[in-house]
Amino acid sequence: MRYAETGFNLEVDLTRGSIERVPTDPRLTELHLGGLGTNARMFWDRVPPEVEPFSPDNLLVFGTGLLVGTPAPGCNRTVVSCISPQTRFFAFSMMGGFWGPELKLAGYDKLVVRGRSPELVYLWINDGKVEIRDASRLRGLGSLETAELIRQELNEPHAQVASIGLAGENRVFFASIEQGRSSASRLGVGAVMGDKNLKAVAVKGSQDINIARPAEFLQMCNEALQFIKVREKNPIPGVMPILAGLGSPQEMAIHDEKWHTENFAWGNARHRRKDFWTDEVKEAWTGTMETMRTRLLSCYNCPMKCGAAISVDTRMCSYMMKCFSKLTYTMAAFADLNFGLRIAQKATEHGVDAFSAPQTMAFALELLEAGILTEKDMPGLPASNEGKFYWLLDRIVRREGIGDILANGTYWAAKEIGKGAEEYAHNNIKKTEQLPLKLGMLNPIYFLMYCTGEKANITQIEGNFPQAPFNTREEREAFVANWEQVPDERFKQWFLEWETRGEKSIPQYPSVDATCEIVHWQEKMHYIDDATGMCAGLSSFPLKPPFHIHILPKLISCGAGLDLDEARLNHVTRRNRTLVRANNIRRGLTREDEKPPEDHWRKRFPELEKKLLDEYYKFKGWNLDGIPTHATLHELDLDYVAEDFLRRGILPRETASPPLPGSSKGGAA
């Protein structure tokens, strides 16, 4: 019997219309767990670097995490992978909600879609019965409308539906896959779904998910729930309110947006508004939220309420949102919250990423102001500021006129427009739009995270270590007193000594070595979550979460019947992380790609930055070009990667001799 996982993938070839239920190799679970880990392995094995994003050979994989659907709170995440049209690298965009557990309950760990359907279709997965169905009448419809119509057509009110809107159909490079409560928004996974002519996937399941060691597993779940109760009553002092508790930033529940509105940049990631958050704004925005927010919502089997249903005018015209998407449209347009929540409803139906879409629109208006684009490029552009954003959104998702260029995101659009437009696409890493942040002093921890985050999204690598030092020693001592989540005591010491100014402040403190460890720890926790399907909101993202490195090995072991301790889980996680990188190295990722936006910090330190990256690469067991070394690959049972790198000339042959015992550098654990 297989535990926590089903032991089967559903393979669908849309070119041939074939559907197969394929047993998976349990050895892969031991090597990679599930979710991102086994997705990365599948791409390594089946998607060579020549494959173009919009090729029938590109896979679109919906991989549930290993513990998804078990009673472990918050284990509901699906990792959607494909080759991204935007970055042209291996994408892993994640969604919570209810879809992943339902796929598991239907009897599949992953849905693997290949080929391209000649007509627009949707998939209906009802336990063992799977159909490819005509979706022509759904063409052009919104993602949520589509879900509703499919549920009606099937007469299955509780089927879970993941769908694309117009943006996905038209292969907008930042198109999302929406599933009501959550979405896989980053890196254009919706565009690949649209390229495959797949409008939606509906799923309903009624199979059991087995637990290997039930009593122990349940006890751990109960303890986590107890922990959550206590932790939620004790927000961390000295941290901005939306980050003081658990979950993703609590922007649906908490009205205080001083931190985001004053520290993040408005427009095309340009302008700080330092005294923005006045009583007047606070009152108006609180009113907007309380009028439009109908209910705080959770994902499957999670007590946190990170999401909310937002109603525009009528309850039937609703959508769900969470976190910073609350503000991205508002801030891009220098508008108010009412506008932001209204346009987000349209954007959700069209299915676009809430980081990239507003920034791309603000970028277009900057180009217009600069005379690089002219009114001739935008015939019919409304006079009002807000009208312009609605107009641009519409052109982009339809790929009409200038929208056809903007639909490729700021990086590719700037290249195509030329005339100096590149200067305006200033907020990208690895060709994709970042959070709009422009700060003063270089932070070494964030520098490394921005550079090396394979997903190119800071929220998917930051987390368990405080974002900034606390003001006083007393506050820091109070913070570390019950900080059981750290890998070891050194992390407490680093935080204790971290000052806001003086010798022990950024950029020189934490030291390069400590910075490597802090970055590695935070990233590691995300990679564990992405393999288990645990939501970052209960584990790798917030400070002092219920699930951490001293608990997760046992939780995974009891759930899935594996025999993991911290060392073994660290090893598997390093393997997964290295394999994700290997996929991208093979697709041309170089050290040159690993840098933050040039204007992210005003004060930069080239020598320190070089040293940080050199040392971090070494720490990870990579060479100075950021390529995993032979020794590292061998140690992680990735010799097949080393062989491929040799064949392609990515690694030089002279170092190909088998490593001596203990020769692998890797301080990383």
Added chain:
Amino acid sequence: MTSDSSKPRTIKTIKINVDKCNGCRACEVICSAFHAQPRYSSTNPARARVRVIREPLASIYVPVYAGEYTAAECAGRDKYTIDGKEYAECAFCRASCPSRGFFKEPDSDLPLKCDMCESDPSLKEPLCVQWCLTDALTFEERQVEETPAPAPEEVDAGLEALANKHGWDKVRDALGRLAKEE
């Protein structure tokens, strides 16, 4: 039969506050895990004895508990419209009944019924309540006096009514038959 009417009875109530429900379905997850054999060895909301009827965009979340099994479906059915959204026939009914798939074991079709997580030793609260951190589900236990036996004259009046309808002979026969079976 005893005439002592003071025997207290325990009423267990799960109070459902639909305004507090965040739609997470933890109640379904833990219910199905608790009732798995061996306990907690699997989970499957299709086997749960509580289901959250949900219509996310209309903000409708109603946990409904599996009630009595009925061999026959109702002669009349109900259909709700709330906030302009029409719900499936019998959507909010708690019976396990032939007219729909709810509250039946998915493989055997055997009816399911909430047993308040009966177990030995007994739990302080049913697990759905323990796992509902938002307090949409809360538990209340109260003692009530057993309904007192009807006064003798009420029984007389009932029998007289029957006799008027069927005649004394038939009533006497029926009483004799029932007494024998008892």
